Amino acid sequence: MAREGDLLVEAMLIDGAWTAARGGDTLEVTDPATGAVVGTIPSGGAAEAEAAIAAAAQAFPAWRRRTADDRANVLEAWHALIVANTAELARIMTAEQGKPLAEATGEIAYAASFVKWFAAEGRRVAGHTIAAPTPDRRILALREPVGVCAAITPWNFPAAMITRKVAPALAAGCTVVVKPSELTPFTALALGKLAQQAGFPAGVLNIVTGLPDGIGGALTASPVVRKLSFTGSTRVGSLLMRQSADTLKRLSLELGGNAPFIVFDDADVDLAVAGAMASKFRNAGQTCVCANRLLVQDGIHDRFVAALGTAVRALKVGDGRTEGVTIGPLINAAATAKVAAHVDDALAHGATIAATPDGVTGDDRFVRPVLLTGATPDMRLASEETFGPVAPIFRFEREEEAVALANATPFGLASYFYTDDLHRAWRVGEALEFGMVGLNTGSIAMEMAPFGGIKASGLGREGGREGIEEYLETKAFHWAGLKGFGA
Numbered sequence: 001m002a003r004e005g006d007l008l009v010e011a012m013l014i015d016g017a018w019t020a021a022r023g024g025d026t027l028e029v030t031d032p033a034t035g036a037v038v039g040t041i042p043s044g045g046a047a048e049a050e051a052a053i054a055a056a057a058q059a060f061p062a063w064r065r066r067t068a069d070d071r072a073n074v075l076e077a078w079h080a081l082i083v084a085n086t087a088e089l090a091r092i093m094t095a096e097q098g099k100p101l102a103e104a105t106g107e108i109a110y111a112a113s114f115v116k117w118f119a120a121e122g123r124r125v126a127g128h129t130i131a132a133p134t135p136d137r138r139i140l141a142l143r144e145p146v147g148v149c150a151a152i153t154p155w156n157f158p159a160a161m162i163t164r165k166v167a168p169a170l171a172a173g174c175t176v177v178v179k180p181s182e183l184t185p186f187t188a189l190a191l192g193k194l195a196q197q198a199g200f201p202a203g204v205l206n207i208v209t210g211l212p213d214g215i216g217g218a219l220t221a222s223p224v225v226r227k228l229s230f231t232g233s234t235r236v237g238s239l240l241m242r243q244s245a246d247t248l249k250r251l252s253l254e255l256g257g258n259a260p261f262i263v264f265d266d267a268d269v270d271l272a273v274a275g276a277m278a279s280k281f282r283n284a285g286q287t288c289v290c291a292n293r294l295l296v297q298d299g300i301h302d303r304f305v306a307a308l309g310t311a312v313r314a315l316k317v318g319d320g321r322t323e324g325v326t327i328g329p330l331i332n333a334a335a336t337a338k339v340a341a342h343v344d345d346a347l348a349h350g351a352t353i354a355a356t357p358d359g360v361t362g363d364d365r366f367v368r369p370v371l372l373t374g375a376t377p378d379m380r381l382a383s384e385e386t387f388g389p390v391a392p393i394f395r396f397e398r399e400e401e402a403v404a405l406a407n408a409t410p411f412g413l414a415s416y417f418y419t420d421d422l423h424r425a426w427r428v429g430e431a432l433e434f435g436m437v438g439l440n441t442g443s444i445a446m447e448m449a450p451f452g453g454i455k456a457s458g459l460g461r462e463g464g465r466e467g468i469e470e471y472l473e474t475k476a477f478h479w480a481g482l483k484g485f486g487a
C-alpha cells in the first residue's frame with residue numbers, strides 16, 4: 001500500500017473524529033495507471049451517513065450564529081492550508097484519479113480558488129427592506145442559511161467539485177455532509193484534514209466514505225438534510241431528485257453534457273486549436289464541459305484539421321507521474337471500453353482517423369487519443385457523452401445548420417464557438433441553448449463565473465455570485481404594530 005505524507009487518511013470524518021465503518025468494512029482504492037492499491041477507506045453506509053447528519057445538525061446552530069466574517073476567516077485559513085499543501089494533495093489526486101501531476105496541481109489551485117471566493121462572498125450576503133403597506137409596519141427580506149446540506153461529488157475533479165459546493169455552504173452558515181466518489185476519496189479526506197487544522201468546529205464538515213446506494217439513500221431520505229448538491233450523470237441526478245421528493249429538498253444538480261465546439265470560417269485557427277485542445281483533452285476528456293462535437297465550417301475545415309492534428313499527435317499518454325505526460329489513464333476499464341466502442345462505431349459509420357499520437361495502442365487503462373473526421377449525427381458520439389480523448393469533426397456549410405446541430409441534444413451544459421464577426425458572435429451566442437457559452441475560448445470554468453446547465457444538464461449554479469444563493473433561504477420578516485407612526 002502506497003503511503004503519502006500526513007494527508008493520506010484511511011478514515012471518515014464524522015463529528016470531528018476520524019472514524020471506521022461500524023462493521024469495520026473497508027474498500028480498496030486503486031491507482032488507475034497501475035492497478036496498485038493506493039489505500040483502503042471505510043465502507044460506510046446508511047448508519048454512518050445518519051451519524052454524520054446528526055453531527056451536522058448538532059453543529060448547525062452555533063455555526064450559523066457566528067458572524068460571516070468569523071466564518072470567512074476559517075475559510076481563509078483553509079484556503080491557505082490547501083495552497084501550502086498543493087504538492088501532496090496533487091500527488092494523492094494523481095495516484096487515485098490518474099490525471100497528470102501538472103493537471104492535478106492546477107486542480108488544487110482551482111479548488112482553492114472557490115474557498116477564497118466564497119469566503120469573500122459570505123461577507124457580502126445581504127437582504128433588503130421592502131416598502132410596507134401601512135405606516136406601523138416594516139418588512140425585511142432576511143437571508144438565512146438553508147441548514148444541513150449534503151454534497152455528493154464525482155471522481156473526475158476530486159478536489160474542485162468538493163470546494164465548489166462546500167465553500168459556499170460553509171460561508172453561508174450551513175453545515176455539510178460530503179459523500180465523495182468511492183474511486184477518489186483520499187483527496188476529499190485530505191481536504192477534510194486540512195479543514196480540521198483550519199479550525200472548523202466538529203460536525204461542521206463531515207465526510208462519509210463508501211458505496212453510493214446506502215449513503216445516498218440516507219442523505220436523500222433524511223428530513224434533516226435540507227439541500228442536496230450533486231455532480232455526476234443525468235441518470236443518477238434524476239434518481240436523486242426522485243429520492244429527494246418526499247422530503248422536498250432544495251437541489252443543485254450538475255449533470256451530463258454534450259458540448260458543441262463550433263469553428264466558423266472567420267475564426268482565428270490558432271486560437272481555435274488551443275481552445276479545442278484545452279477543452280477536449282483536459283483530464284483525458286473526462287469532463288462534463290469538454291467539447292464532445294467539433295463542428296467546423298467548410299472554408300476552414302482543412303486548415304483546422306491539419307493544425308489540430310499536429311497538436312493531437314504531440315499528446316503524450318502515460319502514467320500521470322511521468323514528466324511530460326499530458327493524457328493519463330481513464331478512470332476504469334468501463335470508461336476505456338465506452339470510448340473504444342464510440343470510436344469503433346464512428347469508424348463503422350464512415351469516420352476516418354485523421355491523427356493520433358505514434359506508438360499508442362491503448363488497453364483497458366489507457367486509450368489512444370484520436371482526431372476523427374467525417375463525423376455524422378447517426379454516430380453514437382453525436383448523441384452520447386464520450387468522456388474520453390476523442391475529437392470528432394462534423395463538417396457544416398451554413399451558420400443556421402451549425403446552430404441547429406449544436407442544439408440538437410437533450411443536454412444544455414457548455415458550448416463554445418469561434419468567430420471574429422461581432423454580429424455573428426451575438427447571433428450565435430444568443431441562439432445556443434446552453435447554460436454556458438464560450439466565445440473564442442475553450443475555458444469557461446472559474447470561481448467568479450456561474451457554472452451550470454439547463455435541460456438534461458441539471459439545475460442551479462455553482463461559483464460566481466449565484467453559487468452562494470443555492471445555500472441561502474429568504475425569510476420575509478414582517479414587523480407590525482410599531483407605535484408612534486400613526487394608524
Ligand code: SIN
Nearest residue numbers: 157231287288289445
Ligand atoms: C465537471 O466536469 O463536472 C466540472 C468541470 C469543471 O469544473 O471545469
